[in-house]
Amino acid sequence: MKAFFKVKTIDQALEYRKHFAPLRTEDISLGESMGSVLATDIRSDIDLPDFARSIMDGFAVRGASTFGASEGNPAYLNLKGTVAMGESSNLAVGPGEAVRISTGGMLPTGADSVVMVEHTEAIDDTTIEVYRSVAPGQNMVEVGEDLNKGEIALTGGSRIRPQEAGMLAALGIQTVTVFKKPTIGIISTGDEIVPVNETPGPGQIRDINTYTLLGLVRQMGATALPYGIVHDDYKVLLAKCTQALTECDMILVSGGSSVGARDFTIDVISAMQDSEILFHGISISPGKPTILARVQNKAFWGLPGHVVSAMVVFSRIVKPFIEQVSGLNDDGGKKSRLTARLSRNLASAQGRVDYVRVRLVHKAGAIWAEPILGKSGLINTMVKADGLIEIGMNTEGLDQGTEVAVIPI
Amino acid sequence: MKAFFKVKTIDQALEYRKHFAPLRTEDISLGESMGSVLATDIRSDIDLPDFARSIMDGFAVRGASTFGASEGNPAYLNLKGTVAMGESSNLAVGPGEAVRISTGGMLPTGADSVVMVEHTEAIDDTTIEVYRSVAPGQNMVEVGEDLNKGEIALTGGSRIRPQEAGMLAALGIQTVTVFKKPTIGIISTGDEIVPVNETPGPGQIRDINTYTLLGLVRQMGATALPYGIVHDDYKVLLAKCTQALTECDMILVSGGSSVGARDFTIDVISAMQDSEILFHGISISPGKPTILARVQNKAFWGLPGHVVSAMVVFSRIVKPFIEQVSGLNDDGGKKSRLTARLSRNLASAQGRVDYVRVRLVHKAGAIWAEPILGKSGLINTMVKADGLIEIGMNTEGLDQGTEVAVIPI
The missing domain is CATH 2.170.190.11 (Molybdopterin biosynthesis moea protein, domain 3.)
Structure with a gap:
């Protein structure tokens, strides 16, 4: 039996972002720049306004x-x-x-x-x-009250929000140098998976991960390129991954990342030129059987097949890597967290970080996070959820009423 | 001198959403459905999974x-x-x-x-x-542990997130009935405004609002249709608004909504067939000189010309109307608020709701909201801001250290 190896904590896993550089830059029109990441600082060549x-x-x-x-x-x-x-x-x-x-x-x-x-x-x-x-x-x-000539108006590595687009307009910048948005290849694996347009036979289920991952990638403003389903066949998977690697900036393979006899992802990675497995296994739940490899300077992920696990790993681990290759400055990812009170006691295992799906409910003037329990293969638990809460590695559990940070999902 | 009339509170203003119905529905492919709003409930015609x-x-x-x-x-x-x-x-x-x-x-x-x-x-x-x-x-x-045959899997009026797309895939739904995404027409007015590709002469500034509003509309997943700049000319503005009304589901005119002699928006609205001004003026700051009219069953907005005012009004008032015509179920808009501690005392006028731009800063284990002060015409204050905080109508101000809800912007 193959064993998990190189199991990492979340922080250790995120450290590997350094192995991947932002993609090349490109020039796009101001009107199309919303959501892109500025490649360079923008210095104002005028006073704004230039009259009182x-x-x-x-x-x-x-x-x-x-x-x-x-x-x-x-x-x-x-x-x-x-x-x-x-x-x-x-x-x-x-x-x-x-x-x-x-x-x-x-x-x-x-x-x-x-x-x-x-x-x-x-x-x-x-x-x-x-x-x-x-x-x-x-x-x-006053002249220059908004911005003085020569000042830095926008910093490289910022995402262009509506106000950054407005600032670029104010400065007359019609063409913007941004980092190319990454193209993320998505491959589903498993003999039991059938395409959405087929009726599953006994023992078969439809391909869910292609659509959840496609949505998650697009939500970030990146480009998703789905390659469909590959059955448990080493040669076919190797061929498909090799193709995806030439066409994409990062690869997500869901399923086939565990330690079962059918789990070919590790073998496929090892067979590809200039490849190195960075870790296999992260100390989180759900989502432990996650592989990250560097293949020809691109991040190659083996994600768990269970839909909730794959979404949690994407949200907590893969997303910061996509931000990294997008050229986005790291803000620690903490600005977008909201808080709520936990509606019930929650137990948790030590030695790993647990992510619990929660629904947000307004009650008695407060926002409560109600845990949604259920196995990590159940898509319905994610439909019901508004977010995730994190239970730390050294925590045995959380008491009812604890203030928790909610990660929207 | 014309006076403001029909000044409304925010809640009164939002009540007018009822005057506008969701747009027609359309069928789109599952792969293109991310971010759209489901038009109908989706009931499962299978047990999920249908085998143990x-x-x-x-x-x-x-x-x-x-x-x-x-x-x-x-x-x-x-x-x-x-x-x-x-x-x-x-x-x-x-x-x-x-x-x-x-x-x-x-x-x-x-x-x-x-x-x-x-x-x-x-x-x-x-x-x-x-x-x-x-x-x-x-x-x-177990059979049906995710979802039982006959159960409602997804409810009409929900936005399709990655997990909703996954659920649709699980149920084999390749074509989804959604509400048509609204097309929002954007018009900038003012004799002093020049296009981004021109060098402003004395007394002129470049068109910022077209780009901030375009960004805000696209951020919501709606379609933005910019009509450029109309100078202070009643006939030209009437013609442009009439054209936009035939091509769009909602119109945003920025500038020209105040009570000055040059402010033609009210006159143009009144001249259009089947039009009714619903309010002129909202008791918020910045953003008071806002007009909402119903023209041929479409929402027609006169937004303040100052860039911060227009963005605040969009974020707090216009956005819920776009959600309404998008068919989105109202969640009270409160789920996405995050909290922080106010870094300094803030004074506020009674009788109106104040929105203060803030930057979020991590310090001493807490997240602090640092007010960014500055006039409402300064785009740079929005570039520096992470969000807005609200100071209620009957509040004279907020003390340093108060826990405040931050509205991301």
């Missing part, structure tokens, strides 16, 4: 002209005209003077603030009353 | 044959053969008998449990020693 802008509809003034103004004692200002939007004005604002301006308008020479229209009254065509004082700088944005 | 499956590599037995077995006192079982994967076996397991089985194999007649291979030793070709007892049902999945 009003942020209110009202009147550009010298603040000093309004000092002491109130409902009972308004300031009277001489209205010199209107700033046209999107143009510089040749009007100048002196003491006791005002120029009409709209939100986004460029402050005329001499003005240092804007009085909101709500705090004024027109007396006639050339005079306004002002009921409130404004301080210099009020209701306007 | 082993979840371990080992030996199918009658549990009773192993009772009392231990290292010192093993049970000796008569090995009758091997179950082939993906087939029913014609072997039967009687008392004192065992059949070799792999993970996922179909239990033979008479077997009620599986002994793990790790707890056995082969004596010869026909005899094994068993060192641990197994209870009936152990190391196997």
Whole structure:
């Protein structure tokens, strides 16, 4: 009997990310860049804004002209005209003077603030009353207040969210250098697996892992390339893996990663050129029988066949590797965790990290995590689940009411 | 001067979702269904699994044959053969008998449990020693344990996550009836706005909102259709909005929603056939000058021109409307909130809900929300932000150390 070897903790497993470099960079259009990872820092070549802008509809003034103004004692200002939007004005604002301006308008020479229209009254065509004082700088944005010329606007390794796309637009960057999004090959193995379009015979089940893994890969913004089902045949699996390796940046083989006689993944990896098994087995549950190999500088995974195990391993282990080859800066993966209170006591084995599926329930003003128990082959337990909670390696269990971090899944 | 009218609270604003029905349904392939919303409940027409499956590599037995077995006192079982994967076996397991089985194999007649291979030793070709007892049902999945025939597997109105795709695969559903994903038209207005590919002249800035809104719409899995920039011209804006209305399911016009003389959005809405302004103004900051109208049964939004305001309004108000027309069941939007501790005191005005941009920082074993202060026209404040925190309508402020819910943005 083959045994598990090189069993690693989660942290040890994640250390192997260093073995894999981000993919090459490519230039894409700003409109298509959402979700991509910036390959380089972006430095601003302009002040943002590069003119003093009003942020209110009202009147550009010298603040000093309004000092002491109130409902009972308004300031009277001489209205010199209107700033046209999107143009510089040749009007100048002196003491006791005002120029009409709209939100986004460029402050005329001499003005240092804007009085909101709500705090004024027109007396006639050339005079306004002002009921409130404004301080210099009020209701306007200074030159460079958003970003100064020469400052780093965006850092390489950041994912482009809507606001990063907005910043690129503000800087006039129409073509963005990003890391190529990885293409992840997905292979299901097992003689008992049939395609979705077939009716399973006795002892057969449909291929679930192709679809869960495809979804998980796409959810990350990577490209999924499914290769279908390979039956328990060493030669066919080797051929399919070799093909996938030429077409993809990372390979996920589900099933065939245990220590049974039918588990060919290890043999296939060993047969491929320039391959090295990095670990076989992770001290987590579910998901222990996981293989990571480096084959021709690409990460090659043997994932457990049980659907829950494969999803847990993907979420906790594979995903950080995909982020790594995507060029994403590591944020420790902790920002997106939410907290809830555990609805019941949970026992756990020491010496491994347990992941328990939970449903989130709002009750009595709090969010409760209700464990969903069930074997790791049951897809329905994942459908019912909103997330996973982690029970640490040296923990015998968690008490009801404990605050737990919930990993959305 | 035009005044704000029909100012609503957030809850009142969200009530108007009822005015808008989910879009029509369409049939798409399972492989393309990730992120779509199921239009109907899905009932299982099979037991899942429809045969008793082993979840371990080992030996199918009658549990009773192993009772009392231990290292010192093993049970000796008569090995009758091997179950082939993906087939029913014609072997039967009687008392004192065992059949070799792999993970996922179909239990033979008479077997009620599986002994793990790790707890056995082969004596010869026909005899094994068993060192641990197994209870009936152990190391196997019963017929229907995942899902019983006739049960509701998935509920209409759910978004298809990887696990829902897996469940559809398990049930052999290759074509899925989902709600059509909405197409959202995006229009930027303002004489001072120039396209990203132009160098702004004095008083001009590049179009940011098209890209932030495009990103926010795509992030939700909806389709964004940008119409570019319309200058402050009533006729052109009316024509562009009329066109967008025929091509889109919802319209977002940014800029032109305030009460200034140049703000044509209200006039354009009023000029369109079968239109009704539902509200103008929401008691939130930033984002007050927001318009919602119903035009020919479609939601038509006038969003503030300031980039942060438009993003906050999208995230808190527009998004639930897009979810509504997407057919998504309302979960109260609270499941995805995470918590942090506020790093400093924050003042807030009463009578409105304030949204404060925050950066999340890990410090001293806790996650802290550090407010990012800055005017609502500054895109850089959003680039630095990880989320928003909400300060309620009747709250004067929050103290340092308060636990706050963080809305990722």
